[in-house]
Amino acid sequence: MRMRESRKEAVSRHKRELILDAARSVFAEEGLEGASLRAIATRAGYTPAALYFHFDSKEAIYAEVLRQSLASLGEAVGAAVATTRGAKQRLHAAGMGFFRYYAENPRDLDLGFYLFRGGMKPAGLGHDRDHALNAALETALHPIAEAAEALGASRPKANMVVVDCFAHATGLLLLLHTGRIRMFGASAPDMMDAYLREKVAQLTRE
Amino acid sequence: MRMRESRKEAVSRHKRELILDAARSVFAEEGLEGASLRAIATRAGYTPAALYFHFDSKEAIYAEVLRQSLASLGEAVGAAVATTRGAKQRLHAAGMGFFRYYAENPRDLDLGFYLFRGGMKPAGLGHDRDHALNAALETALHPIAEAAEALGASRPKANMVVVDCFAHATGLLLLLHTGRIRMFGASAPDMMDAYLREKVAQLTRE
DNA sequence: ACTCAATTCTAACAGTGTTCAATAATTTAA
DNA sequence: TTAAATTATTGAACACTGTTAGAATTGAGT
Numbered sequence: 001m002r003m004r005e006s007r008k009e010a011v012s013r014h015k016r017e018l019i020l021d022a023a024r025s026v027f028a029e030e031g032l033e034g035a036s037l038r039a040i041a042t043r044a045g046y047t048p049a050a051l052y053f054h055f056d057s058k059e060a061i062y063a064e065v066l067r068q069s070l071a072s073l074g075e076a077v078g079a080a081v082a083t084t085r086g087a088k089q090r091l092h093a094a095g096m097g098f099f100r101y102y103a104e105n106p107r108d109l110d111l112g113f114y115l116f117r118g119g120m121k122p123a124g125l126g127h128d129r130d131h132a133l134n135a136a137l138e139t140a141l142h143p144i145a146e147a148a149e150a151l152g153a154s155r156p157k158a159n160m161v162v163v164d165c166f167a168h169a170t171g172l173l174l175l176l177h178t179g180r181i182r183m184f185g186a187s188a189p190d191m192m193d194a195y196l197r198e199k200v201a202q203l204t205r206e
Numbered sequence: 207m208r209m210r211e212s213r214k215e216a217v218s219r220h221k222r223e224l225i226l227d228a229a230r231s232v233f234a235e236e237g238l239e240g241a242s243l244r245a246i247a248t249r250a251g252y253t254p255a256a257l258y259f260h261f262d263s264k265e266a267i268y269a270e271v272l273r274q275s276l277a278s279l280g281e282a283v284g285a286a287v288a289t290t291r292g293a294k295q296r297l298h299a300a301g302m303g304f305f306r307y308y309a310e311n312p313r314d315l316d317l318g319f320y321l322f323r324g325g326m327k328p329a330g331l332g333h334d335r336d337h338a339l340n341a342a343l344e345t346a347l348h349p350i351a352e353a354a355e356a357l358g359a360s361r362p363k364a365n366m367v368v369v370d371c372f373a374h375a376t377g378l379l380l381l382l383h384t385g386r387i388r389m390f391g392a393s394a395p396d397m398m399d400a401y402l403r404e405k406v407a408q409l410t411r412e
Numbered sequence: 413a414c415t416c417a418a419t420t421c422t423a424a425c426a427g428t429g430t431t432c433a434a435t436a437a438t439t440t441a442a
Numbered sequence: 443t444t445a446a447a448t449t450a451t452t453g454a455a456c457a458c459t460g461t462t463a464g465a466a467t468t469g470a471g472t
Contacts, residue, residue: 242459244460
């Protein structure tokens, strides 16, 4: 049976959130490597050492900021789908929702890439153990799979559609936020839109 | 008029290459952040400070390693295209060549991602100033554009095909090398293949 | 043998994430 | 109200990082 959060817990949680706010803003300004624990601590009104009472490490702080970011992403995609009727349209809306969120929030994309880069290292963030992070990501992507199944795709096929959309969006965003897409005179949102239309057509064609 | 490289220059170049070899292997083992100048120097038989005679900074060493990696990529793609006849097949071969190179050389992919991540920061690697790096990348991608034009696409359209292929491949590689693709029960090479087939069909259809 | 430049080293600097014992603040018990 | 116990916070240190300045070494040309 769940107890209501005690006063003490609420205070403690509030302090954690204060540190996370500071971390978010420092990450945004200095990037992830550039952000020093000292800077985060100062901005939160703490000594560096004090952060270690509330978090295990700098990486743990990053992980929590990222988790919250993925939750926001999930809400954005969910909202985009909720206001859309029809399986085709919902697939399109979910894909564009994902793309748009990161197109409009480059900071969060920056956070996200670290998750994947971490996954390449033998010991780091972004591995299957990180249940919270993976769960948040899957939740955000779920509407795409759902719409694909509504279009008649099998479960495995629907999963492949998710991977496909995710891959295409991520790659475009990578190019978008480094100015490289202009190098080719193309517009990222237009390309994502064109890709999704083709994908929907391909699905209904089968 | 080009002089032949003097003996002294040859020795100096050889030493640089020695440092780069050490850097490459340390980068591969420890990742890019994990690799310390001390480790690189030691492996090359130097003191950390000595590296600063041959390179401006740690970042400069990384940039050179990356440049060489992009050159290898270009050779790989070029080789794949050279042994293939027909525009459709060459587009497919170029795309798969790009994908395969990074599928088989995760280390180089790791290097490459840093280029893009750096491009997100205000002052870092990966900006338009980096002529050598951008040139190497464009050279590697050129066969794709060439094949697309051979299929009747206009220059701008061909560039969009490049962006599209690049985005899709990059996104898939991101998923592949973090084990996340298995999470959806899909195979990355198969998906890249399917994507390229669809892309070729789409181009010839128009 | 002497010079002069190219190369390498030693020693230090300011910065990083992190730990630990000591301290302050706050809640609980008597 | 006071004493005890928990919870928070700090200051000082540690080992590490990339980088720099200046001294020491090497090696070739005269």
